[in-house]
Amino acid sequence: MAAPAIETSGLDVGYPGRHSPVTVISGLELTVEAGTFLSILGPSGCGKSTFLRVVADLLAPLAGTIRVMGETPSAVRSGRGVGFVFQESTLLPWRTARENVRLPIQVGRRSLSRMIDDRADELLELVGLSALSERLPHQLSGGQRQRLAIARALLGEPRLLLMDEPFGALDEITRDRLNDELLNLWRRTGTTVLFVTHSIAEAVYLGQRVIVLAAHPGRIVADHDLRPLKGPDNRCSREDPAIVAAMARMRSALGAAS
């Protein structure tokens, strides 16, 4: 049995404040099996993005322990084990689409970068942007830019993909389409995905498992396993009564907590 993708114990998450640290989530106990598509749902201020930053080793935990695939977050980051997709696409405007996807093999320790194959063209194909590979980011639509950011995050074949409200700024039609594309990518790659969102519908549609966080203090108020509803390949219809009922349960969990 492989090590869990995430294992935390008594984890305090927050920011090093000006005088004393500001704790956002305290005493987090969470175990995520490898290969899971986990949705993290919660209102703004509940610490869901902060937690993602601790997993990515962008922020040190304030207390407690966290293991990512059996290792420390910093070991996983420096071994290129994680891909991160931000809310803004964070593409470098002076680079073409293709050169943006290739960024991960151009920075970082040389030995590490050499280990990664240049799969840029393959990934551009996978996200449907082959024809636009020489465009600059400002010549692409919001959805295309976010697809590009996902392709870039997948370039190093990360074992863990962290997504911080990646489709939050997109219109609903584009968001629905990208949700389906993301699920297809997940099925093909088999990576663990931690997907942060404040949309109940998105969390339920994407996740095999949904954890619901509440704010002040940040804590887990509900933890739903949706695999019985969705089957092993994590497919569902947005209109399925069982799915609609799951959304209603999460809405009431959020309501009861606030």
Next chain:
Amino acid sequence: MNRGALSPFAQTVLPILGAGSLILAWQFLLPLAGVPAYIVPTPTAIAGVFARNGSLLLSNLWPTAIEALSGFVLGNLAAVLLAIVFVHSRTLQAAYFPVVLFFNTIPVLALAPVVILIFGLGMLPKIVIAAVICFFPTLINMIRGLESASPSEHELFRVLSATRWEIFWRLRLPRALPMLFASLRIASATAVIGAIVGEWIGSDKGLGSLIIQATFNYQSDRLYAAIVLSSLLSIGFFMTVVAAERWSVRYR
């Protein structure tokens, strides 16, 4: 006033017509209004100086051009290097940035005699003055430019375990280029001003000294020709900077 968009043809022709009308008014209306030629010579008289004394003007253009260009390169290079040091060391920035701020409050005109005292009467003091005048705006803009990458851009590079060097070359520097060029465009004009001011205080060649000599000798047409040439020199520098910017900042 009509507020609609102008056709491309009108956009090209109207500025030419505007400038042309003013030059015509200068040529014909100013003498009619009784303005004497020793105060404002006509455009044709100034053009006459270019025809008659072309080699004199040219021999005075070169020193000024060399001083301005050298000062431009040195001043901006120093500013860029110091900005790079400052954004990488909070300690050095905290210690020395206030000193730099203080020096910036000294008027360059007040500083110029001191520079001449130190460096003598050759080209070097003019280069130093031109460099000093370029230095400060570029330092400020370059610091802001190097700090202008967004927090998520920095997080992206950190997730990729990029080194400081890579963050500098692949993120900070490209991000800073638009702001660097904004100050280089300004510096292209101020470098020429610095060189000319330096020549006023002590020189026997260059456009600055030509301006002083022409003024004392009541050679107004020559004075105006020197002014026109100074302006053309600035325009030349400015166009070069704009071309370099177009080449290196291709997005947007």
